[in-house]
Amino acid sequence: xxxxxxxxxxxxxxxxxxxxxxxxxxxxxxxxxxxxxxxxxxxxxxxxxxxxxxxxxxxxxxxxxxxxxxxxxxxxxxxxxxxxxxxxxxxxxxxxxxxxxxxxxxxxxxxxxxxxxxxxxxxxxxxxxxxxxxxxxxxxxxxxxxxxxxxxxxxxxxxxxxxxxxxxxxxxxxxxxxxxxxxxxxxxxxxxxxxxxxxxxxxxxxxxxxxxxxxxxxxxxxxxxxxxxxxxxxxxxxxxxxxxxxxxxxxxxxxxxxxxxxxxxxxxxxxxxxxxxxxxxxxxxxxxxxxxxxxxxxxxxxxxxxxxxxxxxxxxxxxxxxxxxxxxxxxxxxxxxxxxxxxxxxxxxxxxxxxxxxxxxxxxxxxxxxxxxxxxxxxxxxxxxxxxxxxxxxxxxxxxxxxxxxxx
Numbered sequence: 001x002x003x004x005x006x007x008x009x010x011x012x013x014x015x016x017x018x019x020x021x022x023x024x025x026x027x028x029x030x031x032x033x034x035x036x037x038x039x040x041x042x043x044x045x046x047x048x049x050x051x052x053x054x055x056x057x058x059x060x061x062x063x064x065x066x067x068x069x070x071x072x073x074x075x076x077x078x079x080x081x082x083x084x085x086x087x088x089x090x091x092x093x094x095x096x097x098x099x100x101x102x103x104x105x106x107x108x109x110x111x112x113x114x115x116x117x118x119x120x121x122x123x124x125x126x127x128x129x130x131x132x133x134x135x136x137x138x139x140x141x142x143x144x145x146x147x148x149x150x151x152x153x154x155x156x157x158x159x160x161x162x163x164x165x166x167x168x169x170x171x172x173x174x175x176x177x178x179x180x181x182x183x184x185x186x187x188x189x190x191x192x193x194x195x196x197x198x199x200x201x202x203x204x205x206x207x208x209x210x211x212x213x214x215x216x217x218x219x220x221x222x223x224x225x226x227x228x229x230x231x232x233x234x235x236x237x238x239x240x241x242x243x244x245x246x247x248x249x250x251x252x253x254x255x256x257x258x259x260x261x262x263x264x265x266x267x268x269x270x271x272x273x274x275x276x277x278x279x280x281x282x283x284x285x286x287x288x289x290x291x292x293x294x295x296x297x298x299x300x301x302x303x304x305x306x307x308x309x310x311x312x313x314x315x316x317x318x319x320x321x322x323x324x325x326x327x328x329x330x331x332x333x334x335x336x337x338x339x340x341x342x343x344x345x346x347x348x349x350x351x352x353x354x355x356x357x358x359x360x361x362x363x364x365x366x367x368x369x370x371x372x373x374x375x376x377x378x379x380x381x382x383x384x385x386x387x388x389x390x391x392x393x394x395x396x397x398x399x400x401x402x403x404x405x406x407x408x
Contacts, residue, residue: 013220013256016326020209020296023332025325028208029292034188037195042210044115049217054110061106062221065139066096068103070222072229072386078356085239085379087372089389090226090254093361097132099391100222100250101203105132107218109140112199119143119198123187125152125180125246126317126364127159128391129203134168144168147186149179152316159395177310180246180320184294204247205324208295212324219253226386227257234384240265240375243388244367245338246282246317248324250390259335268327269371271313272340282311284323285331285338293322299331314343314399315363317391341370349373350393350400362391363399 020026028038048054062068073089092100112120120137123146124130130146137144146163150172153160163170176182184207191200205212205219230238241258243251245268258264273281281287284299291300293308301309301321313319330336341349349369354360361369365388372387379385393400401408 014259016209016213020213022326022329025298025328025332026209026212026296028295029297030208030295031192033192034195037191038208040115044111045210045214048111048114054114058107058110058218061110062103066102066106067094068221069225069229070094072226072233074233075357078353079376081356082373082376084377084381085375085383085385086381087376088230088233088238088384088386089359090222090386092222092250092388092390093359093365093392097128097135098394099128099132099362100219100253100388101129101132102135103221103253104215104218104249105129105136105201108199108201108214109136112142112201113140115199117197117199119145119194120201121145121147121187121190121198122201123147123180123183123203125149125183125319126315126362126391127152127156127163127395128317130168130170131159131162131166133201133203134163134166137168138166145171145190147171147173147183147190149177149183150174151178152180152183155399156316156395157398179311179316181294181308181311181322188294204249205252205326206247206294206296206298206322212296212326215249216252216256216326219249220256222250222253222388223255223257226254230384230386237261237264238386239263239379239383240267240385241388242267242269242368242372242375242385244269244318244364244390245323245327246271246320246364247322248327250388252324252326254386254388255330255336259330266330266336267371267375268336268338269367270338270340271311271315271318271367272342272345273312273314275342276340280312281340282313282318282320283340284321286340296325298322298325298328314346315367315396317362317364318367339371341367345370347400347403359389360393361389362393363396365390
């Protein structure tokens with residue numbers, strides 16, 4: 001297996017076409033009033049991503065503000081317990097603010113600064129993107145407004161308070177399912193009305209072009225580091241990568257530098273909720289269909305009339321009826337597989353990692369861990385799996401405690 005370090009620069013990776021499509025997925029399905037803002041953003045991104053000073057500032061902030069590189073941790077006890085492959089955890093939970101979201105928040109806020117934008121808006125589901133956005137906005141002294149589904153406000157109260165402490169205004173969204181989808185809709189409405197001074201700091205690899213490419217560019221630092229680290233630790237590339245997939249930014253960040261390495265299998269784990277057969281899940285590839293949602297063509301959850309149906313997951317960050325278009329493309333061409341883990345399986349993995357390794361994972365990351373428990377025993381002890389531990393579980397204490405019948 002190749003252990004070279006090719007593809008370490010973001011521009012070396014597979015790119016969408018000029019219309020923002022990965023194969024049949026992606027594009028710009030937006031109202032005419034939003035097109036000038038999208039064009040302005042595209043031009044700025046394509047300019048500054050080629051500017052050495054911009055990229056040097058991005059790398060410097062990742063090192064000194066975020067704390068990168070994040071460690072690649074060999075979960076030896078858990079690996080022995082499961083049998084089979086050796087499991088390595090990419091510790092994004094150790095980043096400043098506790099998740100991978102800070103990576104693209106830093107990149108986008110630097111872009112906003114160069115564009116002269118004074119007001120930052122964002123959507124958030126589990127609250128980690130909202131916290132990351134509020135953090136970087138506070139650092140630059142910019143106004144920050146975060147839209148969050150009212151249901152998620154209730155189940156992620158700690159992160160709501162963190163955003164407010166950082167100076168952000170948190171707007172609960174009462175429409176629809178009161179979750180991430182509705183928060184994105186509200187943020188888009190705000191952007192249309194305030195394009196002159198406002199930057200939409202989108203939190204995943206969804207939305208109209210250039211957002212999927214832009215967020216992936218900033219998140220690919222995860223995979224670039226993991227590639228170097230696993231070679232240093234084992235002398236070879238991993239046999240498999242596993243990451244949870246809501247919108248899909250933590251997964252695409254890990255996958256991207258390995259996409260051309262055909263011997264490395266890619267697994268994006270969706271939220272199986274109460275089981276696909278129950279209808280209460282967020283498994284777009286298992287029970288969805290192709291369609292358009294919030295500016296891009298991808299796999300979505302919808303009824304026979306094409307109307308978006310509600311998703312469900314115990315983890316707020318995976319509770320979304322669409323998925324990033326590049327993931328749809330990787331699924332379509334067979335490069336990546338997208339199994340799912342149920343709420344019950346994710347909760348079991350949450351408890352197992354906590355007790356065996358002393359690491360409390362986010363419920364989103366626990367879905368990836370749950371699939372790793374199935375995958376590792378099918379492999380040999382000389383093989384390896386990297387699991388993206390995309391966030392820490394502090395934010396989920398009340399949710400898990402309530403499920404366990406404990407009042408905090």
